[in-house]
Amino acid sequence: MDRQLLSGDEAVALAALHTGIALGTGYPGTPSTEILETFDALGGRAQWAPNEKVALEVALGAAFANARALVTMKHVGLNVAADPLFTAAYTGVGGALVVVTADDPGMSSSQNEQDNRRYAIAAGLPMIEPSDSQEAYDFFVAAVEMSERWHIPVLFRMTTRVCHSKSIVAARAGGGASAPAPRPHFEHDINGRVMIPANARPAHRRLRAKLAEIGEWGETCPLNRVERSGGDGSIGIVASGISYMHAVEAAPDASFLKIGLVNPLPIEKVRTFAASVRRTFVVEEGDPVIADSLRAAGIAVDSKPEMYRFGELDVARVRRILAGDTSPEVASARGKPPELCPACPYHTVYATLQKHDCIVAGDIGCYSLGVLPPYKAMDTCVAMGASIGVGLGLRHVLPDEEARRVVSIIGDSTFVHSGISGLVEMAYNPPRTGHVVIVLDNGTTAMTGQQEHPGTGRRLDHGPTNQLSIEGLATAIGIPSVTVIDAYAEPEEFDRLLQQRLAATELSVIVARRPCILAAADIRKWEGQAAEFRARAAEQSAVCEPGEENR
Amino acid sequence: MSVTNVVVAGLGGQGVIKASDILADTALLAGLDVKKSEIHGMSQRGGSVTSDVRFGTAVLSPMVPRGEADYLLVLAESEVEVARPLLRAGGILLSPDLIPDADLTNKRSLNVALLGALSHYLDLSPELFLQAVREALPEKLHAVNERAFELGRKVAAGQGTIR
Ligand SMILES: Cc1ncc(C[n+]2csc(CCOP(=O)(O)OP(=O)(O)O)c2C)c(N)n1
Ligand code: SF4
Numbered sequence: 001m002d003r004q005l006l007s008g009d010e011a012v013a014l015a016a017l018h019t020g021i022a023l024g025t026g027y028p029g030t031p032s033t034e035i036l037e038t039f040d041a042l043g044g045r046a047q048w049a050p051n052e053k054v055a056l057e058v059a060l061g062a063a064f065a066n067a068r069a070l071v072t073m074k075h076v077g078l079n080v081a082a083d084p085l086f087t088a089a090y091t092g093v094g095g096a097l098v099v100v101t102a103d104d105p106g107m108s109s110s111q112n113e114q115d116n117r118r119y120a121i122a123a124g125l126p127m128i129e130p131s132d133s134q135e136a137y138d139f140f141v142a143a144v145e146m147s148e149r150w151h152i153p154v155l156f157r158m159t160t161r162v163c164h165s166k167s168i169v170a171a172r173a174g175g176g177a178s179a180p181a182p183r184p185h186f187e188h189d190i191n192g193r194v195m196i197p198a199n200a201r202p203a204h205r206r207l208r209a210k211l212a213e214i215g216e217w218g219e220t221c222p223l224n225r226v227e228r229s230g231g232d233g234s235i236g237i238v239a240s241g242i243s244y245m246h247a248v249e250a251a252p253d254a255s256f257l258k259i260g261l262v263n264p265l266p267i268e269k270v271r272t273f274a275a276s277v278r279r280t281f282v283v284e285e286g287d288p289v290i291a292d293s294l295r296a297a298g299i300a301v302d303s304k305p306e307m308y309r310f311g312e313l314d315v316a317r318v319r320r321i322l323a324g325d326t327s328p329e330v331a332s333a334r335g336k337p338p339e340l341c342p343a344c345p346y347h348t349v350y351a352t353l354q355k356h357d358c359i360v361a362g363d364i365g366c367y368s369l370g371v372l373p374p375y376k377a378m379d380t381c382v383a384m385g386a387s388i389g390v391g392l393g394l395r396h397v398l399p400d401e402e403a404r405r406v407v408s409i410i411g412d413s414t415f416v417h418s419g420i421s422g423l424v425e426m427a428y429n430p431p432r433t434g435h436v437v438i439v440l441d442n443g444t445t446a447m448t449g450q451q452e453h454p455g456t457g458r459r460l461d462h463g464p465t466n467q468l469s470i471e472g473l474a475t476a477i478g479i480p481s482v483t484v485i486d487a488y489a490e491p492e493e494f495d496r497l498l499q500q501r502l503a504a505t506e507l508s509v510i511v512a513r514r515p516c517i518l519a520a521a522d523i524r525k526w527e528g529q530a531a532e533f534r535a536r537a538a539e540q541s542a543v544c545e546p547g548e549e550n551r
Numbered sequence: 552m553s554v555t556n557v558v559v560a561g562l563g564g565q566g567v568i569k570a571s572d573i574l575a576d577t578a579l580l581a582g583l584d585v586k587k588s589e590i591h592g593m594s595q596r597g598g599s600v601t602s603d604v605r606f607g608t609a610v611l612s613p614m615v616p617r618g619e620a621d622y623l624l625v626l627a628e629s630e631v632e633v634a635r636p637l638l639r640a641g642g643i644l645l646s647p648d649l650i651p652d653a654d655l656t657n658k659r660s661l662n663v664a665l666l667g668a669l670s671h672y673l674d675l676s677p678e679l680f681l682q683a684v685r686e687a688l689p690e691k692l693h694a695v696n697e698r699a700f701e702l703g704r705k706v707a708a709g710q711g712t713i714r
Pocket of ligand 2: 447
C-alpha cells in the first residue's frame with residue numbers, strides 16, 4: 001500500500017474507496033474523467049450520468065439517504081450542475097456529498113478557463129484544494145469528514161496539473177475517514193429539504209451560520225498551514241493548489257501560508273501571517289480570488305500583474321511574478337495540432353458540409369476537429385449542446401437563401417448530454433425554412449477517452465444496460481424526417497440526402513452512425529459480451545422470474 | 552536538493568506517456584521522490600505530446616521549467632526543433648536518429664530504446680529500468696523491449712556524450 005505513484009485523479013479514487021463512498025457519479029470531462037474510471041476499477045460503485053446536472057442530483061439523493069456520495073465533472077460541468085448545487089447548499093445533506101470540479105487553467109482541452117473558486121463563494125459552499133496526489137488523497141478524506149460534520153456539500157477543486165500529474169502517495173494506515181460509513185436510511189425532513197420559500201428563508205440563514213462556523217474552524221484546521229523558512233522573513237507567500245508547489249520552488253527562502261481550505265478563507269490566520277513578514281505576496285493561478293478577498297478584508301497584499309491571469313503558472317512564471325517582471329513572455333512553440341484519425345467516420349460528413357458551403361453550428365467533441373484544415377467546416381462552437389439552439393437562432397433571422405445552408409452538428413454523447421432539449425425547441429419553434437440536425441453517432445464519447453453513455457447501451461464498466469435510441473427519441477419529439485446512415489460507407493448517398501434535406505422546408509435529423517475507429521475493436525468485444533449476457537438472461541427468464549438485465 | 556529534469560516529447564500514439572511512466576516508476580523503485588506531468592486530452596489524435604519527469608530527494612512542482620530540462624528524449628524527428636527550447640544549455644538531447652533503424656526489431660519500442668540511451672547517463676540501475684519496463688508492458692512485449700533497451704544503452708555508451 002505505501003508509496004504508490006498515482007495521479008491526483010487516481011488518489012481521489014483511492015480515497016473514495018477508503019472513505020466508503022457508496023456511489024460515485026459524474027459526466028466525463030478532462031481532466032476529471034479518470035476519477036470514476038479508477039474508482040470503478042478499484043471496485044467502487046461508479047456510473048456515468050447523461051450530464052452533470054443529473055449526476056449531481058443523483059449524488060444528492062444518495063447523500064439525502066445518509067450515504068457518502070461523490071460527483072465528478074470538469075469546470076464547465078459545474079455550470080450545467082449549478083442549479084441544483086446552489087440550492088443543495090441550502091438543504092444540506094444527511095451523509096456526505098463531495099463535488100469534484102476539475103478546472104483547466106490554460107485550456108489544454110477546454111473551451112474556457114473559468115475559475116470555479118468563484119462558485120464556492122457564489123453558492124456559499126466550503127471548497128478544498130489539494131496541491132499534489134498525497135493531498136488529493138488526504139484532503140478528500142477531510143472533505144468527507146467536513147461534509148458529514150456540517151451536513152453540507154463540499155466542493156473539491158482540482159486543476160489539470162493536480163489531476164494528471166503523478167506523485168507519490170502513502171495511503172493512510174487503516175485507510176479512510178475516522179468514522180465508518182453510515183448505513184443508508186431515510187428520515188423525513190420536510191422543512192430542511194423542500195425548498196419552498198417559507199423553508200428556504202431559514203435554510204439560507206442556516207447555511208450562513210454553518211459557513212461562519214467552518215470559517216472559525218478553518219483558522220486552525222490542518223488544511224491551512226504556515227511554513228517558516230530559514231530565510232530572513234522578508235517575504236511571505238500565500239498560495240494554494242499547484243501554485244504553492246511552483247512558488248516553493250521559485251522562492252525557497254520565503255515563508256508560506258499554504259491554503260487548503262480556499263472557501264471560507266482563514267482571514268485572521270492570514271492577517272497574523274502578513275504581520276509577521278515584511279511583504280505578503282499572493283501567488284494564485286487564474287482569477288485573483290484570494291488576493292481580492294484579502295484586500296477586501298483590509299490585508300495589504302501584493303499579487304500578480306494582469307498578464308498572469310491567463311494560462312497556467314509554472315516555476316518560471318512565478319519567478320517573474322515575484323520579480324514584478326511584465327516584459328513579454330516567450331511563447332512556447334505550438335507543435336503539431338491534433339487531427340481527425342485517417343479512418344475517422346467524420347471525414348465524409350465534413351467533406352460534404354464543406355462541398356455545399358454549409359453554415360455549420362458546431363458542438364464540442366472529437367468532431368470539433370472538423371474546424372481545422374482541410375475542412376474548416378465549423379462556424380460556431382460554444383458549449384455542449386449549443387449547436388442546436390444556435391443553429392435554430394441562425395435559421396430564424398437569416399434571409400431564406402442563407403438560412404437554408406445552416407446545419408447543426410452534434411456528437412452522440414453531446415446529444416444525450418444537452419442536445420435533447422434543443423431538439424424539443426426545434427419541434428416547438430420550427431424555423432420557416434425548417435432545419436437539419438446531424439447527430440454524429442460514433443458509439444462512444446471519443447473526446448474524453450471513449451466513455452460509454454446512454455446511447456451506447458453500456459454502463460461505465462462497459463456492461464450492458466438499457467439503450468437510448470437517438471432516432472426513436474427524435475421521432476417521439478415530433479421530428480418528421482429522421483434517417484440513419486453510414487456516411488463513411490455511403491458518401492454519395494449521404495451527399496444526396498443532405499442536399500435533399502437542405503432543400504426541403506422540413507425539420508430533419510440525420511444520424512450518421514459508424515463507430516469511432518479507435519473504439520471499434522473494444523465496442524465489438526463488449527457487444528459480444530452483451531449478446532452472451534442477454535442470451536443467458538433470456539434462457540434464465542424462460543425458467544424462472546424475469547431476469548435482472550435492466551440494472 | 553538536486554532534482555533531475557527529463558522531458559519526453561513526440562506525437563500522440565508514439566508511446567511518450569508510456570516512456571515517462573516507465574522512467575517515473577524506475578525512480579520510484581529506486582526510492583527517490585518523483586513527479587510526472589503531462590497534458591492528456593487530444594494526444595491520441597496524433598498531435599504533439601510532451602511529458603515531464605522530475606526525480607531526486609524532494610520534488611516540488613511537477614513541471615520541468617522551460618529551458619531547464621537536463622535530458623530531452625524526442626520520439627519524432629519532426630518534434631526535435633519544437634521541443635529543443637525545453638532543454639537547458641548543455642543539456643543532453645536524445646533524438647530518434649540516435650537509434651539505428653535497422654537494429655530496432657519493433658519500431659514501436661523506440662521509446663524504450665531511448666530510455667536505454669538515457670539510462671547510460673543516469674544514476675539509476677538498468678535492472679530497475681528493466682523491472683519497470685516489465686511491469687508497464689504485457690508479457691509478450693518484454694523480450695523485444697528488453698532488446699530495445701539494451702540497444703539504446705549500448706549506442707549511448709558508444710557515442711560518449713551527445714550534446
Ligand atoms: C459541460 C461539459 N461537460 C463535459 C465536457 C467535456 N467534453 C467535451 S466534448 C464531450 C463529449 C464528446 O462526445 P461525443 O459528443 O460523443 O463526440 P465524440 O468526441 O465522440 O466525437 C465531453 C464529455 C464539456 N466540454 N462540457
Ligand atoms: S478518436 Fe474516433 S472520433 Fe476521434 S478522430 Fe479518431 S476516429 Fe474520429
